[in-house]
Amino acid sequence: MSSSPICAPATALLPSAVALVRISGPGLSDVLAPLVVLPEPRVASLRTLRWGGFRERALVLFFPGPASYTGEDVVELQMHGNPLLVRRLLGHLGTLGVRLAEPGEFTRRALLNGKQELLETEALRDLVAAETDTQIRLAQARAGAQPEWIAEARRTLAPWMARAEAAVDYGEEEGISLNMKDLASDLAPLCARFHVEQRRAQAARHLRDGLRLALTGRPNAGKSTLFNALAGEDRAIVTEIPGTTRDVLEVRCEWRGLPLRLFDTAGLRDTEDPLERLGVARVGPILEAADLILHLIPAMDEGKDAVLTRALAPFGGKVLEIRTFGDVALVPGVVIAAHQGDLDALEGALKDRLLGGLGPDACLGALATDRQGALLDDLARQVDLLMGLEAGCPPELPASLLQGAWGLLARLTGEDRAESALDALFSGFCLGK
Ligand SMILES: Nc1nc2c(ncn2[C@@H]2O[C@H](COP(=O)(O)OP(=O)(O)OP(=O)(O)O)[C@@H](O)[C@H]2O)c(=O)[nH]1
Ligand SMILES: [Mg+2]
Structure with missing residues (x-):
């Protein structure tokens, strides 16, 4: 995916030993050529950056896309931590066509380029914001692979979705019908799991917020x-x-x-x-x-x-x-x-x-944000409704509930790519993340 180059300080703009400036975008070798010749990929190299009368010795790291945080070319500059000097450099990058990033824009690109999953992104946001040991541990536990029960839910739902679709499309001519008893007994473990996860998520939300x-x-x-x-x-x-x-x-x-x-x-x-x-x-x-x-x-x-x-x-x-x-x-x-x-x-x-x-x-790995908790509640409700359907109900009913549950899973993991969810998420991010 091509997008314009962006830059941001990844460290606080305060007098400090080292400041880190991050740049992401396509074709950074050319874009940054007037400022610096990029070193070998992933090898930290000392370079002299010259612009506007300044002469700054900086450690330069180059991660060519797609093997980078955002999936695009990424350059990291470790320079002296003078906030004014950092601002001057960002200003100069602007003249090279590298604009200042919006809050969370690096991570947003990582997400859109498939380098990160939504649940992981939310966990990393919580990790940065955590104020206590427990909050750090809970955020770290969510930052890894997707919870196993999500894949399990998909495995259970998928064949029933196919059966329900077939019953809707060909039921009358072909005599295909859904066995609601089988459906209910197949969904029972899933339903129980959702209720466990709801309980864990509720507790995890309390711990996350304090x-x-x-x-x-x-x-x-x-x-x-x-x-x-x-x-x-x-x-x-x-x-x-x-x-x-x-x-x-x-x-x-x-x-x-x-x-x-x-x-x-x-x-x-x-x-x-x-x-x-x-x-x-x-x-x-x-x-x-x-x-x-x-x-x-x-x-x-x-x-x-x-x-x-x-x-x-x-x-x-x-x-x-x-x-x-x-x-x-x-x-x-x-x-x-x-x-x-x-x-x-x-x-x-x-x-x-x-x-x-x-x-x-007991809350390690549980869903924890309000967004996640609300979707999990909807999901549990949807499956409860499915379990309670009468034997002779029209197949359109289970078909639409199954579709609904499937869609909720996609929203939970971010696979539906809903922009509104992303906007809400990234408004809480800091610059350079
Ligand atoms: N023996 C004993 N004394 C206690 C206990 N808890 C508090 N105290 C004493 O009771 C007194 C009042 O305690 P505080 O904690 O100031 O009570 P408070 O509810 O904050 O009082 P206010 O600020 O006036 O509303 C102090 O002298 C405490 O040392 C307890 O569990 N056992
Ligand atoms: Mg008191």
Whole structure:
């Protein structure tokens, strides 16, 4: 595929030891001839680049297409990391007909030239954006070969698509009909697999985005103590004075393999203190945006706290009650003693509530982006419908559902080459990628 040459810095434009400039396009030997004579393929060679009064010694690498990242000729220049010098070079490349790349344009070309698959591209985007060890491991696990269950789904669906087409086209004359019972029993393992993958994908999506946990409770319930224990640092002020925390505090961290976005908030109570009231007013939006609200209730508290019952009423489904001060009183439920680091019960409860009982390791290789998750849900629904078809239904029905499932698989792997999906994907990429 021929396209115009593009260039971009692949490293940040900051003063640094080395800056990497990437160039991709057809016929780069000729295009770049006024600037540099390209070396042997894949052999790093020191060259002097001369333009506009500058004289820059750079390490030059040449990857002739199609054996390159984009599938086109690719040249990489490792030069001194002066941001102004890099900009000057990019400006000069413009005069040679090499324009600045759009975000993600290198990878887009790699995808269009068949050098990368969509699922891999999405995984690499997540790898670059990952902020915790678990997020890196999950992205790396997705960056390899396509999940085996996708090929398996195609193997199962293909013969049934052919049979359904035949039944639609020749059914009446030739007496071909579909045996819906056979279809259902053939699809059963696939259906079960989709449901497993849905569960894994849902958990993987939470881990990819980080679990948003809001801590709430009455003053002195131990919110800031738990916040610090999970964050692994002394971020929030802890005192025995009720009403210590006023501002919302946020920290991103990884705790026992779980990427977390934690929010500490002011203790909820009716108060006349104007400062504390301001703090309390900030709690609502934090609770609203949370994946899970941890309602901390000291183990020695008896009965319901009216203020908290009122505040949490709209969030019933996403509230998890945690009993703090587990060292002071014995109570049933999810009990912790954060200031002693006794948090095992919380770990189990988080995995149950947010990850369907799965830990990070069980999510390795699972689909994880919103796009992938939505397509997987559609796919599972389509196969559920197929499994539920009546014996005597017209063959057009299974034929169109099978086609639909086939199309969803193609969208999932990017084989349908839908431009809209690519636009959405690459808007999240950085320059030079
Ligand atoms: N014994 C015991 N003390 C605890 C525990 N958790 C917190 N504390 C103590 O309880 C007091 C209040 O703890 P904080 O973490 O500041 O409580 P908070 O919910 O953030 O309070 P506000 O910010 O005022 O709403 C402090 O003196 C803590 O050391 C616990 O599990 N056991
Ligand atoms: Mg506090």
